[in-house]
Amino acid sequence: xxxxxxxxxxxxxxxxxxxxxxxxxxxxxxxxxxxxxxxxxxxxxxxxxxxxxxxxxxxxxxxxxxxxxxxxxxxxxxxxxxxxxxxxxxxxxxxxxxxxxxxxxxxxxxxxxxxxxxxxxxxxxxxxxxxxxxxxxxxxxxxxxxxxxxxxxxxxxxxxxxxxxxxxxxxxxxxxxxxxxxxxxxxxxxxxxxxxxxxxxxxxxxxxxxxxxxxxxxxxxxxxxxxxxxxxxxxxxxxxxxxxxxxxxxxxxxxxxxxxxxxxxxxxxxxxxxxxxxxxxxxxx
Numbered sequence: 001x002x003x004x005x006x007x008x009x010x011x012x013x014x015x016x017x018x019x020x021x022x023x024x025x026x027x028x029x030x031x032x033x034x035x036x037x038x039x040x041x042x043x044x045x046x047x048x049x050x051x052x053x054x055x056x057x058x059x060x061x062x063x064x065x066x067x068x069x070x071x072x073x074x075x076x077x078x079x080x081x082x083x084x085x086x087x088x089x090x091x092x093x094x095x096x097x098x099x100x101x102x103x104x105x106x107x108x109x110x111x112x113x114x115x116x117x118x119x120x121x122x123x124x125x126x127x128x129x130x131x132x133x134x135x136x137x138x139x140x141x142x143x144x145x146x147x148x149x150x151x152x153x154x155x156x157x158x159x160x161x162x163x164x165x166x167x168x169x170x171x172x173x174x175x176x177x178x179x180x181x182x183x184x185x186x187x188x189x190x191x192x193x194x195x196x197x198x199x200x201x202x203x204x205x206x207x208x209x210x211x212x213x214x215x216x217x218x219x220x221x222x223x224x225x226x227x228x229x230x231x232x233x234x235x236x237x238x239x240x241x242x243x244x245x246x247x248x249x250x251x252x253x254x255x256x257x258x259x260x261x262x263x264x265x266x267x268x269x270x271x272x273x274x275x276x277x278x279x280x281x282x283x284x285x
Contacts, residue, residue: 006022006023006024006028006218008228009022009215009218009227009228010022012227012228013227016227018222018223018225018227019222019223019225019246019268020219020221020222020223020224020225020266021219021220021221021222022215022218022219022220023218023220024218025217025218025219025220025258025259026258026259027217027255027259028217028218030217032214032230032232034095035214035217035232036097036232036233037095037096037097037139038093038094038095038097038099038235038255039097039099039142039212039232039233039234039235040093040096040097040098040099040100040138040139040142040143040234040235040236041099041100041142041143041144041209041210041233041234041235041236042097042141042142042143042144042234043144043209043234043277044144047277048234051211051273051276051277054273054276055211055231055273058273069192069193069194069197070244071194071197071198071201073197073201074243074244074245075241075242075243075244075245075246076200076201076241076242077240077241077243077250078110078200078204078205078240078241079240079241079250079264084119085119086110086113086114086119086204087106087109087110087205087240087252088106088109088110088113088123088124090252090253090254090256090257090262090263090264091106091127091165091254091256092254092255092256093127093165093167093254093255094166094167095139095167095168096139096167096168096169097138097139097140097141097142097143098127098131098138098139098143098165098167099235099236099237099254100131100135100142100143100144100145100147100148100236101127101128101130101131101134101135101143101148102127102236102254103145103207103208103209103236103237103238103252103254104130104145104148104149104152104207104236104280105125105126105127105130105157106205106207106237106238106252106254107204107205107206107207107238107239107280107282108125108152108157108182108184108282108285109123109124109125110204110205110240111203111204111205111282111283111285112182112285114204115285123159124159124160125157125158125159125160125182126157126158126159126160126161126162126163126164126165126176127160127165128160128162128163128164128165128166128170128173128176129157129158129162129163129172129173129176130148130151130152130157131143132163132169132170132171132172133151133155133172133176133177134147134148134151134155135147135148136172137169137170138169139167139168139169140169142234143236145189145207145209145236145280146189146280148207149184149187149207149280149282150187152182152183152184152187152282153183153184153185153186153187154183155177155181155183156181156182156183157176157181157182157183158175158176158179158180158181158182159179162175162176162179163175163176182285183285184282184283184284184285185283185284185285186282186283186284187280187281187282187283188280188281188283189278189279189280190206190278190279190280190281191278193275196239196275196278196279197242199279199281200239200240200241200242203281203283205238205239205240205241205252206238206239206279206280206281207236207238207239207279207280207282208236208237208238208239208249208251208274208277208279208280209234209235209236209237209273209274209277209278209279210234210235210237210267210271210272210273210274210277211231211233211234211235211272211273211277212231212232212233212234212235212272213226213228213229213230213231213232213272214228214229214230214232215227215228215229216229216232216272217232219259219260219265220259220260220261221260221261222266223246223247223248223266223267223268224265224266224267224268224271225267225268225271226271226272234277237251237252237253237254238251238252239251239252239279240252243266246266247268247269248266248267248268248269249266249267249269249274250264250266251264251265251266251267252264253265
C-alpha cells in the first residue's frame, strides 16, 4: 500500500471506531504476488466455492454477521494460563505457501507440553519435514489441515534439526522418515463455535483457517476486522485462546515477530470466514 492508502486506511478505522491499528509492515509494501506467497491454505474445491459465496454475502452486508455464541468459560489464553505460557516461539514461513505446516505444528507443540505437564519443555518440530514430506514440493500449491493432520496421525514428524526449514521447495530428507517422530492418535474438524471454545479450554490450541484481505498485511495491533482491500487468499494459523469481553480469537501467525503484536494477533469473531472454515483439534499425542 502507498502512504496515501495507509492514511485512508487509518482514517477509515478511526471513523468506524474499530479496535485495531494499521501501519507499514514489511508485508504491506510487497506487491500482491509476493503477499500471496505468505499464505498457502488450499481448501477442497467444494469447500472453497461454498465459503467464497458466504464471503461475498458478508462483504456486501458485514453488519448482518451473527451474534457469537458464548460458553461458561469467558476467556482463555494458553500464552498465560494461570500465569504459565504453554506456547512456543513465533516462526516465519517466508516466501513459501507452507502456512498449513506452521499452523499445524504451532498447535501441536503446546499440546505436547500440556500432555507432558511440562511448560518448560523445549520442543521445536520440523515444519520442513511435515510440509515437504507430507505435501511434497508445494510452495506454490498450498495444503489443507485435513492432510497435515492425516500425515501426523500416520507418519508423525521429527524435530527441526532433521530438516531445518527453508522457504523454497526441497526434497523430503531420509531422516524425516527414520528419526523418532511425534504422532497424534486422533484429530477432528470442529464446525460449531461451542465445540471450538470448549476444545480450547479442555484440550489446548487449535489449527484454524481464514481468508486474508489486503488490509490484514497492515495490521500492527488490536482486534482486527476487515475494512478494505482485495481478497489475497486462504491462510492457516493457530488459535491459542479467545476472549468474549474483547469479542475475539487470540491467534498465532507464521510471519515472524516483526509483524502484528510480535507475531500474534487478535481476530474479531465472525471475520474472514474463520468460523465457517472450522478449526482442527488434535489429541492423543
